[in-house]
Amino acid sequence: MTDQTSPARTPQRLDEVITGGIGTSPLRPDGTLKVRGEFAYSSDLWADGMLWGATLRSPHPYARILSVDTGPALAHPGVSAVLTHQDVPGENIYGLKTADTPALAEDVVRYKGEPVALVAADHPETARRALEKIVVAYEVLEPVTDPERAAHDDTLPALHPGGNVVRYQPIVQGDPDAVADVVVSDVYTLGMQDQAFLGPESGLAIPDEDGGVDLFLATQWLHVDQRQTARALGLPLEKVRFTMSGVGGAFGGREDLSMQIHCCMLALHTGRPVKMVYGREESFYGHVHRHPAKMYYEHGATKDGKLVYIKARMYFDGGAYASKTPVVVSNATSLGTGPYEVPNVRIEGWGLYTNNPPCGAMRGLGAVQPAYAYESQMDKLAKALDMDPVLLRQINAVSEGSTLHTGQVLDSPAPVAELLERLKRLPMPLENRTAPADVRDLPGGISNTTHGEGVVRGVGYSVIIKNVSYAEGADDYSTARVRLEVIGGEPVAMVHTAAAEVGQGLVTVQQQIARTELAVERVNIHPNDTNVGDAGSSSASRQTYVTGGAVKNACEAVRDVLFAKAARRFGERPADLSLVGGKVVSSTTGVIADIADVLGDDVIEETREYHHLRTYELDPVTGQSPRVHVQHAYSAHRAVVDVDTELGLVKVVRLDCAQDVGKAVNPDAVVAQIQGGSTQGLGLAVMEEIQVEGGHIRNPSFTDYLIPTIMDTPPMTIDVIERADPNSPYGVRGVGEPPTISATPAIVNAIRNATGLDLTHTPVGPEHICGPAFARA
């Protein structure tokens, strides 16, 4: 635990001397602290005299609040404040895309776990006990839990004023009534997945004498949190200052507000610092999850395997509040054909309100669900055509210049067929047929279930498409402030952005860019806060692209100032100057001075933004758009599985990935992202599902919600290729999300290959593998 007198800003000593520019893999500046267990996360925040906040949550998925009596809780010894919606100083409404979420419920609760009241007390236990003393009278209502019904059944209660459809988006291309030689169809469902970050939601709010508040927290996007919180607090932005603390993973789950408004309300109300930390169970109720989906797909192809049409209808359960549901619908529909050329398309997507837990951002947003469906369909089609599934994908693959069903033309490399080809050429793992086999290498592992009996090997492929960065006309940008000065005789750069380091290695990448652009060795990263411009979210695989671009721009601006100084002093033309190894070099006269000499006592500081190319909304009727996404990314997986077909157990033997990353700014980090993403996709393929029953989560713990451990993670060969995108800084292409998306269908396809089963639900459990056989028996 941090010592009591330490400042609220979590101290991190990120100043080890590490060198390395772009294209190398220097150490992470926070790596040593993290490996040693010394890195301070937001749950370690501490301030003298602080109070502890706690949240009273609705026990019902849907109910009317008849009354709230805070009296008994307030009378509880040690309690400083008990707040309800009546105490929300500003507007009691927020939301990432649609402002539809109350900070504290007013007359109705729409999901189990919805915040109803807050307590601040001298100890977390006091706070929790006081929660039990708040008396809330509910009139329990029948919850809406079936999203497909919510889309079409007008007799259901409308959960929000505009009805239960958050967004409906059709995309129509070509002839919607086209017919084909070979047709395959099925209905696919995908369970609710949790981001399962390890650091629970937490923060520390400190009231200021100016009537404002400072919040130290773990988030993915400081400025959007700040804007929503300021609105609820009724304060101007400059009085609501947010500073990033150590983030223990995010994966989308920190894009919506959790404790931000609450913690600030309690601090402002009590005039004392207030800390809030969720427990694991509360965290399951306190953040959004991946949208479960039901997807009807039909593919038609010629006898030769050329796709003729795709028809799809998809339903996404957004739960009680909109969060990112509108984006899930646009991503799912605009990427719903997969990376294939299809002349005739009719895709419809619905994002719905229900009384299930709210769903929002998670790695692979809106692309994970259709990818599972369309890649299942491609294998099914290959089977119907009696064709090699890789070849089928290759002959239909998009490439640079292809037109998607939205009308958008792919304006940068799209090596989809090549990714598959490279995977296909990787050596196959040997089959474990030696007797006695090591049980650890077999399905069931040390559970001893097989020594080879019943085991069948399967191989599955998949390739997917994902958009990078924000889409549909959002002005997607980031801001960087770069400062160059001499410290201890050495030129030192300081990079200041609001871009969240959530574990992905953005701090390292920013240092690499500054080192490359400014030719200095020492680059410090300023703590992220709202004293610098917006960076957007650490999501949509966008930060190296967008914040990387901003850091590059700011460095170039600093360099221009430096060159102007050098040119004046040495009588050179700025255009002839460059920076090499800490020195200013002229193309005509060679080395002219050390950077430190040119700088002297001066400080150069420049702030720049990076905006990516403009995008355009999907037409609400036709779904057409000249550029709905600024960039697309592609990854392919080959999964090799051993399936115990009698007992329904799966061992993923290998999970190989080929991905185009445009430019590997940090090759080790790229591989790590692909390993992590692949593992998260494996989780969705064979174990991860939040069990929701009538609006209640039945497995809100890491004992009952299963995620892969390192023991469940197979060896991976990762083939990174670099085909630069001419429109992005350094040619980078987003890396983080694609492998999460392609891993799941590759594994399910491999299980299908081993078993011959249809497998229309993911994750796949023993009952899906032996269930049908059981029915036959």
Added chain:
Amino acid sequence: MRAFEYAAARTPADAFARTTPRTAYLAGGTTLVDLMKLGVVEPDAVIDINGLGLRGIRLDRDGLRVGALERMSDVAEHPVVAAEFPVVAQALQASASPQIRNMASIGGNLLQRTRCGYFRDVATACNKRQPGSGCPAQTGANRGHAVFGTSASCVATHASDLAVALVALDARVELAGPAGRREVPLADFYRLPGDSPQVENDLRPGELVTAVAVPRLAFARRSTYLKVRDRQSYEFALVSVAAALDVRNGTVRDVRLAVGGVGTRPWRLPLAEQALRGKRLTEATARQAVEAGTADARPLAFNAFKPALLRRTAVRTLLALGG
């Protein structure tokens, strides 16, 4: 978590003296503390029994005796246990994670509570937690629930793997309480839920489990534990099978068979054992015996796959031992 007192007992008599209906013994705490955090169990005082000795792993003429406070990992790795009673070692190795096995005791393992999600969610009804409040698992999320020994009051499984292995081997639990010592066959120690699922075992107020005794059984050397679970690294059983087999020249002289993940208590299959004795062990005889022994399975809406999965696992187990 509610406030509670903590006391470390120095002797069994000290422990008994501190006992009231509102106290709980603390061994490794991996079940107890977890349930206290959830508000499922709310003792006024926790009595730490880790200082009571209750240790030792000993094999003698009568069999194996393991002190109740021995840690799961120590028992699992004990060479005598692994050699003489592999089913016990394997059941423990396949239980929980290494970290938990290092903390958790044998006694605590046998007394662990069910993983039924309703039991653990204080916002819902549950007869086991709150007698008379109802059993939502009857029609609700019951994929993990039992198919044997269920009642209209409760359908929760007993989650211990170790107990399944021990029941197969006719193990006995040694108990000590204010009124003295006694010994009970483990199979009888556990109760069926009937209409009082809150009473899970025969433990009397204040009584301690002091040890587990496994009678000598020569053919236990040929025993094994198979566990089907949703995650390979660590997870409770969907179904599991503990078996020991005495087979000579292809003919079954004797057999022990118990199953887990399917019963409201560790479930022995006496009819299957009986059907196998004296038979040649083939896939057909194994299947017939297992089918006879599991004919009374009563699946629920979401665990209909369990009886078939169990039968396949049991046949697999027998053939693996017999081959």
